[in-house]
Amino acid sequence: MKKITILICCLFSATFLFAQRPSNAANISITGKIVDAKTNQPLEYATVVLKNTKTAKISGGITDEKGNFNIQTPKGTYEISVEFISFKTKKFPVEEITANKNFGVIKLSEDTNNLDEIVVIAEKSTVDIRLDKKIYNVGKDMTVKGGTASDVLDNVPSVDVDAEGTVSLRGSENVRILIDGKPSALVGLSGTDALRQLPSDAIERIEVITSPSARYDAEGTAGILNIILRKGKATGFNGSVNVTVGDPKNYQGAVNLNLRSEKINLFSNFGYSDRGGPGTYNSDITYLTGGIIDSTRIENRDNNRNRKGFNANIGLEYFLNKKSSITGTIFVRDSDGLDTSVNNISSFDPSGNNLYNSTRIQDESEVDQTLQFSLNYVNNIDDKGQKLTLDFQHSASKEDEEAIITDINPETNTTNELSIDNLIQADYVLPIGKESQFEAGYRGSFQDLTSDYLVIAPNLDPSNNPSNNLEFTQNVNAFYTQFGSKIDKFSYLFGLRAEITDLDIKLLNTAESFTKKYTDFFPTVNFGYELSDKQSFTLGYSKRLRRPRSRYLNPFENRASETIISKGNVDLDPTYTNSFDLGYLNRWGKLTLNSSIYYQHSTNNITRVNSQEVRIINGKETNVLVRQPINLASEDRAGFEFTANYNASKKVRFSGSFNFFQFETKGEYSYDVTDPTTNAVSTITQNFDTENTSWFTRFDAKITLPWDIQSQTRLFYIGPRNDAQSFTKGILSTNLAFSKDILKDKGTLVLNVSDLFNSRKYEINSFAPSRENPTNITNQSFQWRIRQVSLTFTYRFNQNKNQKDRRSGRNGDDDGGGEDF
Structure with missing residues (x-):
């Protein structure tokens, strides 16, 4: 420390x-x-x-x-x-x-x-800094043009998206992702993978909320990322069209249309994409017996991912009167994927003599379909701010996968998943006097998911057949209340949220069932003090939890490799976290600085660990590395971050962010290993006590070049980090973009180069079962996507280039709740 x-x-x-x-x-x-x-x-x-x-x-x-x-x-x-x-x-x-x-x-x-x-006096900055949140405005960021929602998140200060699509906030993966303030089918059955199918042009802004009030779900121990979709609100008919071409294959088209009159506001966005993503995964595994090398296995995998997808979001807001409105929205997503993985495998003895060679080819087809319907009612009861909001949301998501694996031992894997989700929400806001406000509300979320996973392989060891049929039901009823007020320069917001969780899991293949019911209370406290109109302090406390998602609970196995396997753990419990956040905001001259110190204490922490199994592969006993989530005793995380914006002139703007954190994990994990020949069982105990520091930083420069060409350069570096079982090297990435307005400012061309130096590669050294006494050492390198070059053309009609969406207020706050103090 x-x-x-x-x-x-x-x-x-x-x-x-x-x-x-x-x-x-x-x-x-x-x-x-x-x-x-x-x-x-x-x-x-x-x-x-x-x-x-x-x-x-x-x-x-x-x-x-x-x-x-x-x-x-x-x-x-x-x-x-x-x-x-x-x-x-x-x-x-x-x-x-x-x-x-x-x-x-x-x-x-x-x-x-x-x-x-109309001439816009002041252009919105890429990052707006508020006392309770940071708002990242996508429209001004050229480096994500032609990208996806995953690319947008990866460019948000304090946020990182790794090669597998996992989103983390301040270095923690325990983050809650909302769409327009609510859980959404947009996230899909595959979690953050679905964000790679949503075009960046459909997103207006990202809200980073690190100290959420009681109004928000208690889910997400690191905080909340709220994705706000575009909803045009300018009077009359207007819109925009976007077309993108890129290499590797990246063809996208998007249309945003809006029609607003005195009684209705019709908004929509449509998108189609055809993308290809070549990538690589290389590993070499050294097997040890008594500290002596037994053999080495090398795998070099080339991945070629192709996905075509269509999405549409159509909404109609009808103004019942000057104070109330009702809005209906339909979201549709339909995508098809075809991924090919060619894994060249070689094995050697300690002297370097080749033992065998094979090629494992996996052809995987995937169909994802989502239909979501939302209904929203807002009644601004009076001019003082009293408001009632009602929401209903129904969604159905279906995902079908089939993987045909060609190898010495061929096999076929199929996965069929269906999730039905319903949400009911009511929020009430009552101002008390000029400076106080009371809020109360209810949110009920109900999920029913079925997953049928089947592995067909003639030579598969029956004792290690991972086929399973899972039924997952989770119902959460939540109630909250909060009160806030402002006294001169001091403001406060106290809240309490109660969440009742009812979880039921059934493994039909083994007739096992798991039922868990728990009721938790989550207090929140937020203070603010304004030294002046330019300087302020904030202090926040919140208790939050992380419920394991169905993907973490489902014990299905990824079969792209026979020796490196990832799967879920059906016996996971929630993680509970107490978070403290002290922030300082200062604006002076052309420079704005927002900094914070944070501390989080988590119990029952969910962590992915590497364990070892012995399986018969090609007639030989082989150590297999199994990666799955478990509950550890505790984790303490402390750090600080700052975000700075400096407008040197109208033509030169700089921004940057820096995040440094230290984490300490404590806990032990024991598991049994069965010898497939003798059936002898041995117990392995791993100690996960570890302490480490890491950091990441971003730098962004927007400069106006001759001929009114706008340029944007972004540098991003993730520092190295390690834990009890692995060491991950640092990563440097550079994005570059140029923009030029044409057609009397109605059109814009953007040239974007993502990962300019093709350097975004994850390199990990891992040890199983432990760093002190390993029986295998694995060196892995993973590049999800190589350097991407794209050209995007945008055409606007009946729309000012810098036009800001004004909030009518009839539709409530975009974050799905009342106002924060």
Whole structure:
């Protein structure tokens, strides 16, 4: 803990120095609230322009999510105007202001006739920093054009997506992924794999919530990633068309259409993709007996993944009156995949003499289909913020896979999965006075999943046949309440959430069943203190859990290799985590810094471990490496991170993030190994006590080149890390993009090079059963996708290039809940 202690002290010292800087006592505050004149709903990102009539100096600010603005400025005579996209600009008479002034509620009216003539004063930055969350705006990021949702997540500060598609937040995989504030079939049966099928153009922004309030699910010990899909809200008919071509094969098309009138808002996005993803996986396994090399097995695997997919999201919002609306949304996803894996295998004795060679070819076809229907009702009961929101969501996801394996021992694997999910949710918000707010709600989520996994192999050892038929049912009923208030510069939000979980698992092949029922309470506490309009502190505490997903519980085996196998564990229990987060935000001049120190203590921690089995392969006893999740005793994780944005000029912008963390794991794992010849059973106990540090960082530069060509360069580095059984080397990756507006700014061309130096390769050294006494040592290198070059063309009609989506308020907050304090 010495390193982390020193770093924490440094951060506190810097924070104290920033906090003690003297303020300008001559400044005054100009405040107010800007709303839609028709609906009385707040307008976020409205611009307030102050022009000093004596010095001609122009300053100002923008409104927050509640429509409020607070601008610090010297005393003087000002010409003040308020502007917002697609609204008429409101100007105030020239006035000498020598004391704090509150303009009250300012109402703006829509200006539908001059939409194309409006000039946006301030462009949205790629990352918006809020006191309770970080918001990553996808539209301004050129490096993900032509990519997928997985690529978008991989470019979000604090987030990493590894070669297998696993998403982690602050170095932890225990993260909850929501779509528009709710669990969604978009994530699919394959978990994060399905995110590779969703085009990046369908995403408006990603919200990173590291200290969630009680309103959110308690699922996700590291926090929540909320993916917000595009929903156009500009008046009239407008939209955009995107076409992408790339190498390796990457053909995509996307259409976003929106039609809005006084009574309806029809929004939609459609996407089609045909992508190919060549990659490699290489491993060499050294088998030891009594510390002496027995043999070596080398596997070199070439993967070629091809997937075609179509997705459509269509929604209709109907305004019942000025205060309420009902929205229906249908999402459809249909994709077909064909993956080929060619695994060249060689085995050698200790002297290097070849024992045998074989080629294991796996041809896997996969069909994924999802249908989801959502219904949302919002009633803004009064102008003070009282609101009732009701949600219902039904989805059905089906996944069928067939893998034909050609080898010395040929086999066929088939998997058929079907998941039916239902969600019912109600949220109520009641303002109390001007600065307080009470919330309460209910969420019920109900999942029924069946999975039939069949392995057909003439020479398969009957004692190791992994075929199984699983039925999985999970019902979660949750209730929450929270209260928040603001007293001068201090704000607080207290919440309590109760979740009742009913879990039932049946393995039909073995007639085994597992039933687990538990009720948990999850308190949340969030504090905020504003030193000034530019400096603030936040402190958050939350208790959260991680329920094992069906994929973690299902004991089916990945059969691409006979000696390196991954599977689930039906006897997993939830992980519980207590999280603390201290944040500091400072804006001065052209630089914005958001930093935080965090600590997490987890019990019953779910960790993937390597164990050993002895199986008969090609007539010989062979040690097999089995990777599966287990519950360990505990994990402590501490770290700090910061995100910085620096706008050097209108043509040069820099941003970066850095995350350093230390984790300490404690626990033991014991399992039995059966000798297939003698049936003798031996017990192996592995100690997983380990302590390690790691870090990752991003740097982003956006520069305007001659001829108005926009360039963006992104560097990303993941530091090395190790645990009780493995060591992973560091990874450096570089993305490069260029953008040029054409056709009178109605069209945009983007050239994107992902992984410029083709360096994103995962290299892992692992030891089983333990680093101290290994019986096999495995060196692995894994490259999911090689360097990608793509060209994307976007055409917009009846739409301003920098047009911001304004929030009507009728549809509620995009995160699926009320407002945070």
